[in-house]
Amino acid sequence: MEWMDDIYSKKIAGMRKSLIRELLKLTQKPEMISFAGGLPSPLTFPQEEIAELARDVILKEGSWALQYGATEGITLFKEQIIEFMKEDGEDVCLDNILVTTASQQGLDMVGRVFINSGDIVIMGRPTYVGAIAAFRGYEANFVDIELDEHGMKTDLLEKKLAELKEQNLKPKFIYTVPDFQNPAGVTLSLERRKHMLELAREYGIIIIEDTPYRELRYVGEHVPSIYSLDQNAGYVVALHTFSKILFPGLRLGWITAHTDVIDKFVLAKQAMDLCSPPLCQAIAYEYCRRGLLRGHIAETIEIYREKRAAMLEALTRYMPQHPEITWTEPEGGLFLWVILPENVDVDKMFHKAIEENVAFVPGTAFHADGGGKNTLRLNFSYPSPEQIDIGIRRLARTIENSLPG
Amino acid sequence: MEWMDDIYSKKIAGMRKSLIRELLKLTQKPEMISFAGGLPSPLTFPQEEIAELARDVILKEGSWALQYGATEGITLFKEQIIEFMKEDGEDVCLDNILVTTASQQGLDMVGRVFINSGDIVIMGRPTYVGAIAAFRGYEANFVDIELDEHGMKTDLLEKKLAELKEQNLKPKFIYTVPDFQNPAGVTLSLERRKHMLELAREYGIIIIEDTPYRELRYVGEHVPSIYSLDQNAGYVVALHTFSKILFPGLRLGWITAHTDVIDKFVLAKQAMDLCSPPLCQAIAYEYCRRGLLRGHIAETIEIYREKRAAMLEALTRYMPQHPEITWTEPEGGLFLWVILPENVDVDKMFHKAIEENVAFVPGTAFHADGGGKNTLRLNFSYPSPEQIDIGIRRLARTIENSLPG
Numbered sequence: 001m002e003w004m005d006d007i008y009s010k011k012i013a014g015m016r017k018s019l020i021r022e023l024l025k026l027t028q029k030p031e032m033i034s035f036a037g038g039l040p041s042p043l044t045f046p047q048e049e050i051a052e053l054a055r056d057v058i059l060k061e062g063s064w065a066l067q068y069g070a071t072e073g074i075t076l077f078k079e080q081i082i083e084f085m086k087e088d089g090e091d092v093c094l095d096n097i098l099v100t101t102a103s104q105q106g107l108d109m110v111g112r113v114f115i116n117s118g119d120i121v122i123m124g125r126p127t128y129v130g131a132i133a134a135f136r137g138y139e140a141n142f143v144d145i146e147l148d149e150h151g152m153k154t155d156l157l158e159k160k161l162a163e164l165k166e167q168n169l170k171p172k173f174i175y176t177v178p179d180f181q182n183p184a185g186v187t188l189s190l191e192r193r194k195h196m197l198e199l200a201r202e203y204g205i206i207i208i209e210d211t212p213y214r215e216l217r218y219v220g221e222h223v224p225s226i227y228s229l230d231q232n233a234g235y236v237v238a239l240h241t242f243s244k245i246l247f248p249g250l251r252l253g254w255i256t257a258h259t260d261v262i263d264k265f266v267l268a269k270q271a272m273d274l275c276s277p278p279l280c281q282a283i284a285y286e287y288c289r290r291g292l293l294r295g296h297i298a299e300t301i302e303i304y305r306e307k308r309a310a311m312l313e314a315l316t317r318y319m320p321q322h323p324e325i326t327w328t329e330p331e332g333g334l335f336l337w338v339i340l341p342e343n344v345d346v347d348k349m350f351h352k353a354i355e356e357n358v359a360f361v362p363g364t365a366f367h368a369d370g371g372g373k374n375t376l377r378l379n380f381s382y383p384s385p386e387q388i389d390i391g392i393r394r395l396a397r398t399i400e401n402s403l404p405g
Numbered sequence: 406m407e408w409m410d411d412i413y414s415k416k417i418a419g420m421r422k423s424l425i426r427e428l429l430k431l432t433q434k435p436e437m438i439s440f441a442g443g444l445p446s447p448l449t450f451p452q453e454e455i456a457e458l459a460r461d462v463i464l465k466e467g468s469w470a471l472q473y474g475a476t477e478g479i480t481l482f483k484e485q486i487i488e489f490m491k492e493d494g495e496d497v498c499l500d501n502i503l504v505t506t507a508s509q510q511g512l513d514m515v516g517r518v519f520i521n522s523g524d525i526v527i528m529g530r531p532t533y534v535g536a537i538a539a540f541r542g543y544e545a546n547f548v549d550i551e552l553d554e555h556g557m558k559t560d561l562l563e564k565k566l567a568e569l570k571e572q573n574l575k576p577k578f579i580y581t582v583p584d585f586q587n588p589a590g591v592t593l594s595l596e597r598r599k600h601m602l603e604l605a606r607e608y609g610i611i612i613i614e615d616t617p618y619r620e621l622r623y624v625g626e627h628v629p630s631i632y633s634l635d636q637n638a639g640y641v642v643a644l645h646t647f648s649k650i651l652f653p654g655l656r657l658g659w660i661t662a663h664t665d666v667i668d669k670f671v672l673a674k675q676a677m678d679l680c681s682p683p684l685c686q687a688i689a690y691e692y693c694r695r696g697l698l699r700g701h702i703a704e705t706i707e708i709y710r711e712k713r714a715a716m717l718e719a720l721t722r723y724m725p726q727h728p729e730i731t732w733t734e735p736e737g738g739l740f741l742w743v744i745l746p747e748n749v750d751v752d753k754m755f756h757k758a759i760e761e762n763v764a765f766v767p768g769t770a771f772h773a774d775g776g777g778k779n780t781l782r783l784n785f786s787y788p789s790p791e792q793i794d795i796g797i798r799r800l801a802r803t804i805e806n807s808l809p810g
Contacts, residue, residue: 003609004611004639004665004666007519007577007578007610007611008518008519008669009517009518009519009520009521009524009543010521011517011521012517012518012519012669012672012673015672015673015676016672017672017675039472039473040472042467042468042471042472045467045471045472047463047464047467047471048464050463050467050471051459051460051461051463051464051467052460054456054459054460054463055456055457055459055460056456058452058455058456058459059452059453059456062447062450062452062455062456063447064654065654066447066450066452066455066652066653066654066655067444067445067447067450067652067653067654068444068648068653068654069654101506101678101681101682102678102679104676104677104678104679105677105678108676108677108678112414112416112417112542113413113414113417114412114413114414114417115414116414116415116416119414130676130679133675133676134676134677136676137517137673137676137677138414172412173412204408204412205412206409206412234409243473247471247472248471248472248473248683249469249470249471249472249473249474249682249683249684249687250471250682250684251678251679251680251681251682251683251684252682260409261409264413264417267417267420267421267422268417268420268542270422270538271420271509271513271535271538271539271541271542272509272510272513272539272542272677273506273507273509273510273513273656274507274509274535274656275656276506276656277506277654277655277656277657277682277685278653278654278656279654279655279656279684279685279688280682280684280685282654283684
């Protein structure tokens with residue numbers, strides 16, 4: 001409707017439909033093997049347990065589960081979160097926690113609480129597409145720092161922060177997914193975590209530590225969170241979610257931060273949706289209270305470990321031998337990252353892949369500036385090991401045909 | 406933490422804790438009778454039905470109930486919404502509907518999609534405090550139009566729109582709660598609904614029709630929604646919620662609008678929380694599919710009709726005889742509005758009332774400019790008829806003691 005063109009806000013006028021979302025529509029055909037989404041495998045959903053437990057908790061805790069709840073989250077539920085985090089070496093109290101409608105709302109609230117139009121935000125290159133969307137909604141300017149197999153290169157970060165300071169520019173925060181990063185699958189080393197935190201303190205800026213996959217480690221050693229290294233000094237805001245460790249249909253996550261910061265997030269959330277569904281909080285609460293979550297995560301890890309191995313094996317077997325074709329070997333999470341020779345245009349190749357009935361997300365989606373044209377992201381949590389084998393074979397053929405010469 | 410003072414956004418720095426929320430903390434004592442909240446009565450919650458049904462639907466529909474869902478909402482659920490709305494004379498299709506995390510998210514999304522910093526928004530005087538909070542979060546400027554017993558005075562609205570036009574100012578939208586308005590309890594007459602719509606079309610602005618209480622009518626005749634009067638021409642965005650007709654712990658609502666407008670809301674919601682909980686959508690879907698919702702609303706109406714009558718009766722019996730003490734007689738909803746003599750300061754009186762163990766919300770909360778100092782809002786949905794009688798007696802005594810002379 002033309003008369004409405006000048007009615008929309010600048011914020012929304014600047015937003016585009018999610019590329020991934022549009023791509024996913026192309027991948028609905030039954031013969032398609034999709035490495036495009038980021039969906040957990042339904043095999044991991046404890047459906048029958050949740051069904052019985054939902055009935056029980058509604059009968060037992062209906063007085064709060066069906067009513068409005070406190071904006072911060074239900075105290076009983078937050079106490080379970082504290083216990084869960086303790087096992088990961090995290091020391092938080094009730095006032096350090098705000099329950100969110102999963103991590104995407106956490107990202108949106110980070111934008112609301114910290115970003116003024118034009119503010120600088122530092123991210124990895126590549127970085128999570130949902131974070132780009134959330135921060136773009138607040139008209140942020142992005143500065144990105146290259147990753148390698150040990151995560152964000154903090155020596156480059158240090159240089160960039162010094163450069164910005166010289167120009168009298170102060171970034172609002174550093175956004176990082178330190179564990180099994182989406183999309184690259186790499187993990188920030190302990191040394192770099194410490195370095196990043198030092199830099200945050202030196203420059204008086206905060207770190208947004210997004211941890212959706214943290215619990216899903218298949219090989220290697222657990223690395224302490226940046227939040228725990230900060231010892232609650234206020235330099236880290238950490239985002240957590242139940243989407244990957246229980247099931248995403250709950251839309252439940254939580255933020256941990258210094259109480260002063262949590263106060264601001266509560267203000268924002270009051271105006272945004274009053275509270276996240278107490279019904280969902282009750283179900284997650286009861287699941288934790290019965291001591292089921294750790295065992296469930298262990299089962300999930302077994303399922304994904306096999307899928308990760310299947311994908312790495314298939315890549316080794318089928319991908320064309322070429323010195324400029326590489327991929328990451330994630331120690332956890334849901335994704336790995338493929339780099340092709342500089343002159344391959346993955347956006348174009350994508351359509352050929354769709355014809356071959358295999359889907360992925362072109363790497364440009366994970367670059368705020370549209371770069372990364374020769375990269376792509378593969379998800380291994382959703383397809384079966386058999387589908388992974390067939391799909392990677394198709395993908396390898398498509399890549400082979402896209403190589404110049 | 407002082408070092409953080411310049412880190413927060415201007416949006417959040419301008420926000421204040423909800424007065425109502427702080428007040429509610431004062432009303433936790435068991436001897437307190439509170440007319441302050443806006444909570445539905447737990448008596449209306451179909452707890453056992455929901456418990457059994459939650460189990461059934463998780464077992465039957467777990468494949469989508471536990472997974473991520475489309476940003477627009479689950480199609481099966483939206484089909485139930487369409488059927489429900491048909492019975493109210495509303496003709497909408499799937500593309501006219503977006504599922505939200507209840508109406509507060511709808512309000513926040515309205516701000517996101519329409520408001521630039523400094524934009525003018527037209528509201529009733531008084532108006533819903535959550536709408537003030539949501540739109541203030543986008544740095545709106547408020548222009549308010551007086552209400553009387555037939556809702557917003559559209560003759561004043563017409564005058565104001567002409568005045569603004571002369572100053573070359575175009576408001577972004579008119580926000581209205583036409584049915585049993587929160588806080589005033591008044592209903593916009595059919596004549597004024599038509600007039601408001603005419604004005605919207607004449608001036609090329611939209612109407613945000615917020616309808617949380619629409620189904621809860623205890624006396625009088627149903628009035629067509631402004632959305633239905635517009636016949637989907639795009640001048641009305643309507644907000645709906647399950648909070649008052651099923652239970653608030655679901656945090657589920659929906660927006661109806663022209664498809665072009667829904668597209669923008671989908672963009673906003675993608676960045677805000679990806680989707681509202683599919684688990685909650687599944688439960689509401691199943692409740693509707695079994696044909697339980699209309700019967701449940703009828704039962705809820707019976708419970709609230711009695712409470713409304715109890716409050717009106719108690720006010721007539723106990724309130725001081727004074728020509729300048731009046732209250733509205735809502736035909737539905739959860740609230741009524743009391744106006745005291747001009748020189749009574751209700752913010753001060755509030756603390757005396759708390760000492761008398763009765764709570765309400767001072768009218769200033771519902772005025773963006775802090776006006777309405779001699780007014781207050783009473784909720785009748787939460788307390789029992791017996792508590793209403795005792796509470797209004799306490800309130801009347803407090804008012805009597807606050808009258809000058």
